[in-house]
Amino acid sequence: MECPVSVSPVLFADIAMAYALDVVDGKVPACKWHRLACQRHLNDLEKPGFAYTWNPELTDTKSKPYRPAERICKFAELMPHIKGDWAAKGQLIKLERWQIFILASIFGWINVATGKRRFRVADIIVPRKNAKSTLAAVIGNYMLAVDGEFGAEIYSGATSQDQAMEVFRPALLMARATPRFVQSYGIMVNVSNLSIAENNSKFEPVIGKPGDGASPSCAIVDEYHEHKTSELFDTMQTGMGARSQPLILVITTAGSDISGPCYLHQMELQKILEGVTDNDQRFGIVFTMDEDDDWTSETALKKANPNYGISIDIEFLQLQQRDAIADTRKQNVFKTKHLNVWVAAASPWLNLYNLQQAGDKSLTIESHDWDGCVAGLDLASKQDIASAVLLAWRDLEDGRHHYAFSRNYVPQSTVDKPENAHYQAWIHSGHLIATPGNMIDLEQIQEDLITQASQVHIREVAKDPWGGHQLGANLAAEGFTVVDIPQQVRFLSDPMKEIDAINNAGRFHHDGNPAYVWMLSNVEVFEDRNENIFPRKSRASNKIDAAVATIVAMNRALAVAEEPSNLDDFIYSPLIG
DSSP states (O other), X not given: OOOOOOOOOOXXXXXXXXXXXXXXXXXXXXXXXXXXXXXXXXXXXXXXXXXXXXXXXXXXXXXXXXOHHHHHHHHHTTSBOOSHHHHHTTOBOOOOHHHHHHHHHHHHEEETTTOSBSOSEEEEEOOTTSSHHHHHHHHHHHHHHTSOOTTOEEEEEEXXXXXXXXXXXXXXXXXXXXXXXXXXXXXXXXXXXXEETTTTEEEEEEESSOXXXXXXXXXXXXXXXXXXXXXXXXXXXXXXXXXXXXEEEEEEXXXXXXXXXXXXXXXXXXXXXXXXXXXXXXXEEEOOOOTTSOTTSHHHHHHHOTTBTTTBOHHHHHHHHHHHHHOGGGHHHHHHHHSOOOTTOOEESSOHHHHHHTBOTTOOTTSSOOSEEEEEEEOSOSSSOEEEEEEEEEEETTEEEEEEEEEEEEEHHHHTSGGGTHHHHHHHHTSSEEESSSSOOHHHHHHHHHHHHTTSOOOOEEEOTTSOHHHHHHHHHTTOOEEEOOSSXXXXXXXXXHHHHHHHHTOEEEOOOHHHHHHHHTOEEEEOTTSOEEEEOSSTTSOOHHHHHHHHHHHHHHHHTTSOOSHHHHHHXXXXX
């Protein structure tokens, strides 16, 4: 008699891993941000000495061992569907691979030192009809009953009662349909909330910010794109100080208000995914099409909708697409709701992938014999960042290459502000220079430029005429040619277009300063009716000083490049006006 073969159950963690690999390998239709989220997960697994570990064995409040990724996913699949054909048949949730990846990521990464969850903020940005409310409801019920937080407070927050109920209602119905869940955890199912009397825990909808005294352990912010301000998000976050492992879950589609908090929130996430900024405690994934995809194609539909053909009907989606093609008035709605595209988003200035690829940490001003070099200054703020950028160039076989070297200055008092915590790492790495007191030390900028001028001939120094009058006069006294560049479209448009063009052509280079990359990534483009462009930022905290310094430097680089640089040039081209 043959012995039966023991088959080990497939772990959810293994499914999540396989999914991430398939996305990165191109086996799953995915946009850039989806791939980067999966690649980040894989990269983090390989980091030596990383502060976080994935899916370790833990013990619960009753000293029972468990693995966090397995527990959240098993819990999800014990919850019932609450609407549609699956609900009518009494079926339990069967997680798709993309959902397993999200849940296993949010709950599976654990701080090695504390045993607490890594992620404090999680963003799921996905089009309508992809079961995001169901996923959020599962997370809400889990955080209420299973997570182990005594006196848990779970809030489903939104701008209206109807929207707040979009997440809470499925959670309520799941509880009502699962008597074993209710009995096991002592849950009282009320009309307006779920509660556990034994430990005073509750799960309820909230409109706007929660009341005074609230201490959220989990806040679910639904359809964040509808929020005019970040008040609800901020209040939830600041109220979590007493919690051991709180979670803010943002679930939303794209919208059209680029001045609102959601667009800015997504831009911050994308910078994390691209590696422009670091935030090991924030998870996020974006399902949309790529910029160069044809929005009328099926490829765009598949990339943006992970539940294509599952919870979202293919025929329905294709019909919506055909209607949008036929009626331009419907296009924006279709793009936001079904392709997750911000339709009124300001245009980013530079391709960030190319910008990052242009970085070379080994590059120094002494690296080459330059064909020319100018400096650009942005001294608009004496209480925040000021920037000085050397822009050198070399004429190579494929055209002129430009090389940017930035020095960025900030007062120590600004560094010490809580909202500027991200400056600290750049200070320690030498990529941001702190000057004592509450004002930038312009004399240090002057001394640094003098030192750099001993290493390379700086043909001109460009600056804003409204800032740094004394510094300009001092530099002129030191022998520098100082040129004022007004902050006007006619002076900035052409150099901005030139930097964009050479960045895309692989002819723009910089020394890999992350503060520099961050400031250039913050620039959005304002375009006038004559197709001239001008730099702007979406909010005050998105500094662009180094970008402005680079732009005014390019203004002069384009000008001096057309002027004769030696006597022979003058002889053969004397008419220089």
